[in-house]
Amino acid sequence: MPEIAAPKGTRDILPEEFTARRWLLETHRGVAESFGYRAIETPIIEATELFSRGVGTETDIVEKQMFTFEDRGGRSLTLRPEGTAGTLRAVLGSHLDQEVRPVRVHYAGPFFRAERPQAGRQHQFTQVGIECIGEGSPGLDAEIVEVAWRFFRALGITGIRLQVNSLGGPEDRARYRAALVDYYTPLEASLCDDCRRRLHTNPLRLLDCKRDAGLVAGAPLLWDSLDRASRDHFTAVLRDLEAAGIDAIRNDRLVRGLDYYSDTVFEFWHDTLQGAQSSLGGGGRYDGLAELLGFPATAATGYALGVERILMVARALGTVPGIEPAAETLVCSVEPGQAEAAAGMARLLRDAGARTVLDVADRRLDRKLRGAGRVGARVAVIVGENEVAEDSAVVRDLDGRSQQTVPIAELIATVTRILGGTS
RNA sequence: GUGGCCAUAGCUCAGCUGGUUAGAGUGCCAGGUUGUGGCCCUGGAGGUCGCGGGUUCGAAUCCCGCUGGCCACCCCA
Structure with missing residues (x-):
């Protein structure tokens, strides 16, 4: 197919x-x-x-x-x-x-x-x-x-x-068209093929011709009509x-x-x-x-x-503005077991107005963080076994390369502080 | 609508005058690191060589047609 x-x-x-x-x-x-x-x-x-x-x-x-x-x-x-x-x-x-x-x-x-x-x-x-x-x-x-x-x-x-x-x-144009035809008709034999056609179909177009530029220069002026x-x-x-x-x-x-x-x-x-x-x-x-x-x-x-x-x-x-990143935050789980907790945090972040991508796929954490860079996120929120156990999250500043573990209650404040600070 | 150039991996391209399993870079996936990115190393997947026909022992390579893109003309955005 x-x-x-x-x-x-x-x-x-x-x-x-x-x-x-x-x-x-x-x-x-x-x-x-x-x-x-x-x-x-x-x-x-x-x-x-x-x-x-x-x-x-x-x-x-x-x-x-x-x-x-x-x-x-x-x-x-x-x-x-x-x-x-x-x-x-x-x-x-x-x-x-x-x-x-x-x-x-x-x-x-x-x-x-x-x-x-x-x-x-x-x-x-x-x-x-x-x-x-x-x-x-x-x-x-x-x-x-x-x-x-x-x-x-x-x-x-x-x-x-x-x-x-x-x-x-309309009358001016008709007058001018007639003037053009009067000017070009005696010259018809020397015109290019296109112009010969234009002479009969759309005389005003004769002015556009690049090949017969010499003739155009001598043509009557529209202004005079x-x-x-x-x-x-x-x-x-x-x-x-x-x-x-x-x-x-x-x-x-x-x-x-x-x-x-x-x-x-x-x-x-x-x-x-x-x-x-x-x-x-x-x-x-x-x-x-x-x-x-x-x-x-x-x-x-x-x-x-x-x-x-x-x-x-x-x-x-070069005046087109740079494209905005798809998201400013990426939330990822360390293992599939933390998928639900991670999804919950992503919802909190979206409610707070942060464009947030969720990645709970079953693959290595470093690949997920690599993805964070690709979508343009400036903050990564990482949720693993320990964080689920203590109701916290790791908030990583991807530009500053620093991170901290914060209680969920402080998640929004921490993320918005980082986003606000770097922009 | 007329004339010319072009079409190979997701992307950018190599593949000489037809010769055996079609390559590179980059991207993708995975491993190196059983919880940490933008670098590095290793491996892997991915191609009806735009489509159809023809010539030939043999075609990505030559010929014809089609489709699509680009360029010029026409004209316009």
Whole structure:
């Protein structure tokens, strides 16, 4: 019988990594809540239409990256590839925005994309994100960037390169798309294969091409297609970011892959991640998404960040806190005969709040004490024949290498004194 | 989805141009110490050589397919 392995593109989160992720997730929660964002959780499966309508039919995500299946009633469902559409659906569908505006929410959870896996790109991955729904002021674009900025700072991650751009409104984008097509069409013969395809499917993507960089340099600028309102909006965002002390790099070629963005878009890059995976996450304003999903027009802005990638950077930078030992106390019997007495003492210690491992296996005492070091315990409580006879225990300070025999009544006090003293 | 590299013990890896019982380090278990750890010594367990087929007298080694990982592209988290 072959062993069953985790499905392709998925990974198990073992205790050590779990601890690091918890640190990251808790840090994000703390920063988001310090700005008044509240936690939300939405389903992992959604109607396929949520993404085909929201994210855009001709985007890569919807075209070829979704895990889609039919339920027993023949409805098409999809494992969510991103979080914004579902969150907006949840907030507007429940009329949360009728109570306060804007609605500020944060979330964390698994997402799924069927791309070829490699480091930092898995079928199942984790994102933390926030959405600010119900108001269109540029100050809120700056606010969410500031949340992310503080989040990275709280993790101790330096060297973040924040890229910002404005895509303008739908009309601006249509105008720009036309300008790009006008520019590239005469050059079509000299384009690379990918670009020739992009010219007809998704002209904005032409700006991403590395091979035709020379042509990109001469392409029309997005900024020139923006109307007055979008220019003012973006100028205000840049001003607010500067006021917040955030270094934003204007990148006229930054075009995010999802159709629903309008005006402000941004991405966070870091150089310790190699090439294709240099993006830690991004976001932007998506004032048009609500209507695409059938809700009243509602302005909104938000971001999503990749937990696994950020963890890779934090690890490379050495900012991940050391893992806590599994237990601070180990209680062991000398022989199996003292198992019950030892178990009783372990209960006392746990009641007193000490994380305690019990080892009453039938093996040599020195092996059990070796185990104490392995779980990270700083105190060993040893119970043998003599101790049972006189209702006492040997309390050994594993760091100080000293020990004493104490009555059970003094066990807790003795152990907590040692634990308190060394920490 | 396209192209390339890789897959040997729990972990990190060696195994030359196919040759007999597949190795090391580390970890694990045990003994040295019939009640005392992080060092040391000794011994032991543990491997369908990713899976399936083919070539050959003989395959961990060569060929094909599959699965999985990694890298690049695509794109993004």
